[in-house]
Amino acid sequence: MSGLVLKLNPKERVLVNGAVIENGDRRSRLSILTPNANILRLRDAIRPEEVNTPVRRVCYIAQLVLSGDVDQNDARLQILRGIEQLSRVLSDDDSRIHLDAATDAVARDDFYRTMKSLRNLLPREARLLGPHQA
Numbered sequence: 584m585s586g587l588v589l590k591l592n593p594k595e596r597v598l599v600n601g602a603v604i605e606n607g608d609r610r611s612r613l614s615i616l617t618p619n620a621n622i623l624r625l626r627d628a629i630r631p632e633e634v635n636t637p638v639r640r641v642c643y644i645a646q647l648v649l650s651g652d653v654d655q656n657d658a659r660l661q662i663l664r665g666i667e668q669l670s671r672v673l674s675d676d677d678s679r680i681h682l683d684a685a686t687d688a689v690a691r692d693d694f695y696r697t698m699k700s701l702r703n704l705l706p707r708e709a710r711l712l713g714p715h716q717a
Contacts, residue, residue, distance in 0.1 A: 587614070593610060636708055638708045642702055655694065682700075
């Protein structure tokens with residue numbers, strides 16, 4: 584049996600295909616068996632008011648696909664354009680690895696992996712932008 588295994592803390596919330604689910608009073612494990620289910624831990628979610636940097640903007644578009652607020656076909660081109668723009672600035676080898684992984688994930692319609700790969704760039708972006716942004 585394969586699939587995603589979610590380990591949830593007490594009262595932790597997760598978005599599954601647009602539905603918010605809250606864990607009970609104990610830690611638990613859930614196995615997501617449905618392929619291509621859209622899953623988002625709400626503790627990892629970027630709030631609209633936090634979308635104030637280039638990497639966060641592209642992450643947010645992927646997040647909107649996961650939440651069901653944007654159609655993946657509509658978002659795909661925006662995400663790819665955003666990744667292309669980021670690759671002009673974040674040109675070091677490590678950033679390239681994450682940007683390439685995000686691009687590959689978009690091609691597979693795996694928007695969770697897209698967001699996860701892009702989120703790895705947030706600390707680097709924060710350092711580049713300094714204390715006034717991120």
